[in-house]
Amino acid sequence: MEAFRLWHYDGVTAVRRDVALAAEGEAHFRLTEPESGWTGEPVAWDDLTVIGADKGRSAYGHRALPGWRMGFAGDAPPDIAARLPRAERYGRWIDRFGLWQAAAAFTLVAGLVVWGALEAPALIAPMIPQSWENRMGDAMVGDFGGRICSTPAGDKALAALVARIDPDAEARDVVVANIPLVNAVTLPGGRIILFDGLIQQAGSPDEVAGVLGHELGHVRHRDTMTGLVRQLGLSVLLGGFAGDTGGYLNGVLSLSYGRKAEDAADSVAIAQMRAAAISPAGTAAFFERMGGKGEGANMERAMTWLSSHPLSADRRKRFEAAVQRGAAYRPALDAAQWRALRRSCKSDPSVEDAWGRPF
Amino acid sequence: MTDEVDAQASFAFEGNWRDYAPIAFTNLLLTIVTLGVYRFWATTRTRRYLWSNTRFIDDWLEWTGTGKELFVGFLMVLVLIGLPFLFLQFGAQALVLQGQVALAGVLTIMAAFTIFYFTGVARFRALRYRLSRTWWHGIRGGSDDAGWGYGGQYMWRTMVAYLPFGLLIPWSMMSLWNRRMNRMSFGSEPFVARGRARPLMKRFLLFYLAPILFVLLAIAMADIYGGELGGGIRVTSSFPPILRIIAFLVIFLGVYTLLGLIALAYYAAFLREAIDNLSLGGLQFSFEASTDDWLALFFGDVALVVCTLGIGAIFLQYRHWKFFITHMGAAGEIYTDQLAQSRTRTDRHGEGLLDALDVGAF
Numbered sequence: 086m087e088a089f090r091l092w093h094y095d096g097v098t099a100v101r102r103d104v105a106l107a108a109e110g111e112a113h114f115r116l117t118e119p120e121s122g123w124t125g126e127p128v129a130w131d132d133l134t135v136i137g138a139d140k141g142r143s144a145y146g147h148r149a150l151p152g153w154r155m156g157f158a159g160d161a162p163p164d165i166a167a168r169l170p171r172a173e174r175y176g177r178w179i180d181r182f183g184l185w186q187a188a189a190a191f192t193l194v195a196g197l198v199v200w201g202a203l204e205a206p207a208l209i210a211p212m213i214p215q216s217w218e219n220r221m222g223d224a225m226v227g228d229f230g231g232r233i234c235s236t237p238a239g240d241k242a243l244a245a246l247v248a249r250i251d252p253d254a255e256a257r258d259v260v261v262a263n264i265p266l267v268n269a270v271t272l273p274g275g276r277i278i279l280f281d282g283l284i285q286q287a288g289s290p291d292e293v294a295g296v297l298g299h300e301l302g303h304v305r306h307r308d309t310m311t312g313l314v315r316q317l318g319l320s321v322l323l324g325g326f327a328g329d330t331g332g333y334l335n336g337v338l339s340l341s342y343g344r345k346a347e348d349a350a351d352s353v354a355i356a357q358m359r360a361a362a363i364s365p366a367g368t369a370a371f372f373e374r375m376g377g378k379g380e381g382a383n384m385e386r387a388m389t390w391l392s393s394h395p396l397s398a399d400r401r402k403r404f405e406a407a408v409q410r411g412a413a414y415r416p417a418l419d420a421a422q423w424r425a426l427r428r429s430c431k432s433d434p435s436v437e438d439a440w441g442r443p444f
Numbered sequence: 445m446t447d448e449v450d451a452q453a454s455f456a457f458e459g460n461w462r463d464y465a466p467i468a469f470t471n472l473l474l475t476i477v478t479l480g481v482y483r484f485w486a487t488t489r490t491r492r493y494l495w496s497n498t499r500f501i502d503d504w505l506e507w508t509g510t511g512k513e514l515f516v517g518f519l520m521v522l523v524l525i526g527l528p529f530l531f532l533q534f535g536a537q538a539l540v541l542q543g544q545v546a547l548a549g550v551l552t553i554m555a556a557f558t559i560f561y562f563t564g565v566a567r568f569r570a571l572r573y574r575l576s577r578t579w580w581h582g583i584r585g586g587s588d589d590a591g592w593g594y595g596g597q598y599m600w601r602t603m604v605a606y607l608p609f610g611l612l613i614p615w616s617m618m619s620l621w622n623r624r625m626n627r628m629s630f631g632s633e634p635f636v637a638r639g640r641a642r643p644l645m646k647r648f649l650l651f652y653l654a655p656i657l658f659v660l661l662a663i664a665m666a667d668i669y670g671g672e673l674g675g676g677i678r679v680t681s682s683f684p685p686i687l688r689i690i691a692f693l694v695i696f697l698g699v700y701t702l703l704g705l706i707a708l709a710y711y712a713a714f715l716r717e718a719i720d721n722l723s724l725g726g727l728q729f730s731f732e733a734s735t736d737d738w739l740a741l742f743f744g745d746v747a748l749v750v751c752t753l754g755i756g757a758i759f760l761q762y763r764h765w766k767f768f769i770t771h772m773g774a775a776g777e778i779y780t781d782q783l784a785q786s787r788t789r790t791d792r793h794g795e796g797l798l799d800a801l802d803v804g805a806f
Contacts, residue, residue: 098780099582099783100781140463142504151584176485191477192477198479224538
């Protein structure tokens, strides 16, 4: 029987040797090259690592000696084969369980991770100290690029509206911005910004009160923070760091809080209006008017309150149903106050133009 | 212990796509179910297969990189570059909102330059990483340079290249290639790269036909809309609209195809010049892929991906490696008893930077 021969590199030079393997004691073996008389150092079986074992070609390395290699073509004699380490295929963990079991387990974990990424923000957001959120909101918004409308009469009217809807001053700041979009946003730090376009579009102060109450709901439930945490989490999860210059302001402005959060915010709006004896009928009318434009005005819808506050007949009906027969409703603002609020942006001489300065 | 090496027989790829398919498909499956995390291990399995089926002279290459080190490299980039960047971005947004537009601009430009710098560093380090994990005859490659200086070189040489109407781009590309390769070694032998930019100029000047092509494009555009070109030139057409649209599409596609062809022809010439002037000890490398070969590769890629509705993309890495090795050659002599082990330092982490910045090693 011909002796089993292997090839060998010592990792010091590139010289290839044609060697025989002889066991030495229980735990070691030694390689020798009979033709040249070369003899290697004893090597422990346990130090062997697999470099490759494919297509009838096997190669092994040494745990502590970089470049040390031995290998052979075909099959090794059983006594040697039994001592050789087994090759990894998909990776150590996956090999242990088998491909399909591992794939199933990973699918389960992946599902949990995705679910967690969607659900966790609502749990994490309330744990972030309010003071952090306030500071962050202030840093992000500042004076909104000088676009905040302020006149003595307008400010007084707005304060009167806020006092009725938000008597406990849960929102830190409510302002009107000189931007002609039918929109209102809640920013981190409990700041509500009503866009002038919304106030001009509204038929009565009651409608603005409804929107304000809704935004107050987002403040109370910290929905903005939840949305931010979710966005951050998703960008980390998806490794979306590279090249993402989308910007966080856009992120905040286009945050959608989800159906549940919107419903909850509507509940707050209705409760606050009831407590303040303001009729929800105006808000219902507002929904109807905005929805009446139909699907045709898509571009416009994308830029309005409706894009982040999906319009549905259900929501309109909910506000309609909240109207109590025989209740003694008072308008959210009297006529003079309403006029002052509507003129707030037009008569503020120092306010920045809507698109005059970049965000 | 010497081997006379014949250029064409020196490099050979002996893999087979049917052998590779099980690796490619299980990689795809595992990458999906792990939400992408497995991709580092997938890359490693793919490279192990490709390297171990690549014969150089009398023995196959070995890839000893691991998925774990690629993963660690990715995490390092995430923490060291990704997080600061996120805050920078956030800060710039906040500054703009507060009216500090100038300061925000400075911050943004600084961020862009940082990315620019690290792109250069990443190219260098990716090559170093790949060489340090590539073994042949029990010997590996590497570099003692960490690539920080190369990042600076990359920045100024790339910027200068664009100053005189981009005429220095071939010089910039080739000098950067030389600079990168000259810092690399395999075993005890350093690579020597002496690529020249001058032989590339003829191909490169073809790019300057592009403005003429764009004028053609503008005419075609004006043709459709009956518009006016600059300088009061009015284009009118008596063709029926459908013919005009077809003419427009033909010219439009033609311009872009031509530009793509020029780029391909230039790149083919670039790699030939670069690798034909690369040596290691007594070995002279060569690369003989012509523009036609690149075209075949490119259209093969497109056909493969389109015809399989995208799934064929998992074979692209295989195709590119095979293309590279098939056209690679080396001639000269190699003394295996004189080729000693590399003494370069190896990092414990992989090419995370490159992965994050999405640039290739070549």
